[in-house]
Amino acid sequence: MSTSNKQFQLRTVSFQIEKKPILQDVSLTLEGQKIYALIGASGAGKTTLLQLLAGLKQPTNGTLQFGNQTPKEIVISLVPQEYGLLPWQTARQAVLAGRKISRQQGITPTDQAFVSQLFEKMQLTAVADKYPNQLSGGQKQRVAITRGLASQSELLLMDEPFSALDAFTRETAQQLFLDSWHEAPRLTVFVTHDIEEALLLAHEVIVLESNPGRVKQIITSPFQEKQQLADERQSELLFQTTRLLRKEIEG
Ligand SMILES: Nc1ncnc2c1ncn2[C@@H]1O[C@H](COP(=O)(O)OP(=O)(O)OP(=O)(O)O)[C@@H](O)[C@H]1O
Incomplete structure (x- = not known):
């Protein structure tokens, strides 16, 4: 796939x-080979901003x-909050369709x-031939993430992609997201409510303030290498930066 440097x-x-103004005067330059987290209070306009980036x-x-x-x-991969799975596609068909579109x-x-x-790593092999109505919420979310990772678009957008998963999963x-990203870096923007997740996964954290939604601040994560998360999760640096x-x- 192309590893684009486009901004x-x-x-x-x-x-x-x-x-009613939802977002106001948002000016941003997003670098082609970085991961950005969008964070802010509920209703600040995070999903709206993601949908604008997606051209929706x-x-x-x-x-x-x-x-x-x-x-x-442009060809965009979007992992929406409601997973965006089609009732007539099995998990495997959905992921293959995501790969093919790009x-x-x-x-x-x-x-x-x-x-x-990817199914193996995401522990989805047993449900690969099941339809969305046969999957749990967490399984649907993992299928949606897998489809995003399998796609080869220049831009990956994810709306609270890990929110329905238990801590271990x-x-x-x-980690799988980061591993895939390193294999083929591309501009990635994801919405999260989880500050630790934002700092661990993103290079830059965009903080939105509400009413109307504006960029309050952009914070560079101290974790720029982003290879193995297990050690960093326990680190004093993460604790301090989260605070x-x-x-x-x-x-
Ligand atoms: N179709 C709509 N009609 C009216 N207001 C809307 C509509 N969609 C969104 N809004 C309003 O736009 C604002 C931003 O919504 P958005 O979903 O982008 O916020 P968010 O930051 O993603 O919130 P959350 O964290 O709760 O998902 C909210 O105040 C919401 O009520």
Whole structure:
């Protein structure tokens, strides 16, 4: 896949619903090979901003450009909050469809093997041929994450991707996400309510304030290498930075 250095430029982006400002004057430069976390109070506009990046919503004012293209012109992988699984696709079909959408050619045996490996790592092999109504919430979320990881788009967007997972599964899925990301770095933006998750997974944490949603601050995570999370989870540095960021969000 292409490892793009294109920037995503947002210039004074505002979004209103029935004249109510939801986002106001959001200007951001997102680097092509970084992971960004969007964090902020409930209702601050995180999902709305993700949908603008995905081209699912149009700004009331301002512009969004990825390289010289608009969001609607690029292939994007979106892991939505409600998982976005189609009732007539099995887990495996959904993930293979996600992989195929970003490719010129069809699915090859190598793709099949790659996807089977991902299912194994995500502990989904036993449910690979099941339909969404046969899966638990956590399993659906893991299928949605797996589809995002298997896709080869230039841009990966995820809305609270790990929120429905129990602690152990979440840690496995987070590490798998980082491992996949390192194999093929691409611009990734995810929404989270979890400050530790934001610091551990993202290079930059974008803090949104509410009413209307604006960028309050962008904080560079002290964890830039992001290889093995297990040690960093226990670190004093994580404890301290989490405290600081919490004050920033609440203050
Ligand atoms: N269809 C809609 N009609 C009216 N208001 C809406 C609509 N969709 C979103 N909003 C409002 O826009 C604001 C931002 O919503 P959004 O879902 O983007 O916030 P969020 O930060 O993702 O919240 P959460 O953390 O609770 O998921 C909220 O005040 C919400 O009530």
